[in-house]
Amino acid sequence: MQPMQPELTLSALPVGESGYMMENRAQSAMERRLTDLGLVRGTRVTCVMRGPAGDPAAYLIRGALIAIRKADAAAISLIPARPGVAAP
């Protein structure tokens, strides 16, 4: 049994850190839009910067910088990327 971890969401990803997408619970239109942008299960995402108010944040997804609002990013769960941990 692995120890239970609090779930990491895209909205909580600190600037400069990366994660691999696990699950996309966004409403269907947003989920499909993110798939079009190449964000699917296992895709590496890096939080590049946050706006002056901390929301929205811009994420690096497959070489492109995409801004997503906090409310939308909260629906996406991640596994934090650590050295030595392979992508799922």
Next chain:
Amino acid sequence: MNAAGERVIALAGNPNVGKSTLFNALSGLRQHTGNWPGKTVEVARGSCVHRGERLELVDLPGTYSLSARSPEEEIARAFLTGGEADAAVVVCDAVCLERNLILALQVMECIPHVVVCVNLLDEARDRGITVDLEALARGLGVRVVGTSAAREEGLEELLEAAVTAAGEPPRPLPPAPADGMERVRRAEKLAARAVSCRRADPMDRDRRLDRLLTSRLTGIPVMLALLGLVLWLTIAGANYPSAWLSAGLGQVEEWLSWLFHAMGAPAWLHDALVLGVFKVLSWVVSVMLPPMAIFFPLFTLLEDLGYLPRVAFLLDHAFQKARACGKQALTMCQGFGCNAVGVEGCRIIDSPRERLIAILTNSLVPCNGRFPTLLMLLSIFFVGGGPWASLQAAGLLLALLVLGVGMTFLCSRLLSATVLRGVPSSFTLELPPFRKPRVGQVVARSVLDRTLFVLGRAAAVAAPAGLVIWLCANVTVGERSILDHCTAFLDPVGRFMGLDGVLLMAFILGFPANEIVLPIALMAYLSKGTLVEAESAAAVGALLAGQGWTEVTAVCTMVFSLFHWPCSTTCLTIYKETGSLKWTAGAILLPTAVGVTLCAAIAAAGRLLGVG
């Protein structure tokens, strides 16, 4: 194949990949290219000649997919599967090829003859990114051509490949995968094999610039400073050309008068055409042309650099609070150039509720046609002389623009709390890599496409308006001129708002083009008072003061110029975009109500303080 028997090549691709630049370079057709998604929603067509054969080029809207979930995607998909296109060119950004290949794979499922164009190779090279075009072609199984559209590199090869592909036997279409995942995985593998990078982080320069332009500490100040700089350059640079134009056209007026006398034309004809039509026309040209010819290119440079999506990123939080879409910032910025363009740009907003909010509030920011009015009044009433005058004027104009932006937030919030109730829908905003602006092209394009177009429209309206106002001032009914009757009728309403009858009438006559409001008002005042010398700011100031103007009148005129009904072109565009008379009326009433309320309050406060 089209009706004329020419072969048809469709250009498909993601937004912001230089597709429209490529289209322009190939077809030579002057057409504006934008830096944000959805700018080319209508399908643009052009043609070119390759080895003696005439080809028709079709620029499809930029999309992230062909799933037919938005109007743009629907248009692109319908065109590719409709059989009209003999070949499709998928334009990809070499800087982020992986994401672009997802669409390329989708296009390859729709149409047998495909060429993949890896564009922006120059930008990629600057970042140390190289693309192995042959490896990519092997992996994809279609022709691949590298281009740098802005430098016109690789265009011949691209046309050659497209024509060759169109003439080949059709490639069997692969079955569409069950979900998007499979395509994403394939794009990932293809890009991994074809793309290599010399640098640890090819985007480090972009990131540094982004930190300066969007961080908590510097983002908003830099945005205001950039806007202020653009305004200052416009004001400082427009002073001299305006004076020259004014003097030159004044000379032409004298020659025209001489010519009329020499031909023995009746005095009324001379007065109507020279003092009516020509004078208003020359005012509009000398006041409008220099600021536009400076502002439009500067603004287009910022657009070309990719700065506007960063503005949207900075302002998104405020729009979120107003329960509107963050892309509204882009349409608002377009409104600074022209509100009709801003309203049309609202198509990039997917949610109908948020799109309506953006359309209804677009004219709350002043378009280029209103800048000269604001500037002239600022310079006459609130700016002292000296070396700092243009800086002071730029600061005050910036404050007025910020007032317009603040009102946009407030009205958007009010709309989402009342008639357009709802929660913000989710959206994604791409912040494309910064591009080196192509200065020469930008200047040529913005002067030809925007400046001359807008000026032409203003002139077309100014000429008849000049005639009307001259006739009104010189045809008498009873004891007084028609002008007197009209302004006397409007005067009480005008006074209530801190204006007067003449100004209110000028705003009404300025409905076809905001540019002519101040010239019309001056014309009307002139028919009553006299302008002693050449049209210097001091002389105009003296004329206005002679007509009972105070600082309060100037403030109210500026506020009403900021907030009143949209011009006729914008109203037509609103009707076209909403398809509803009700919402068009709403878009007229909203800014008018804001202006009337503010002006009445300012006038009342002025009276109370005894300065009005």
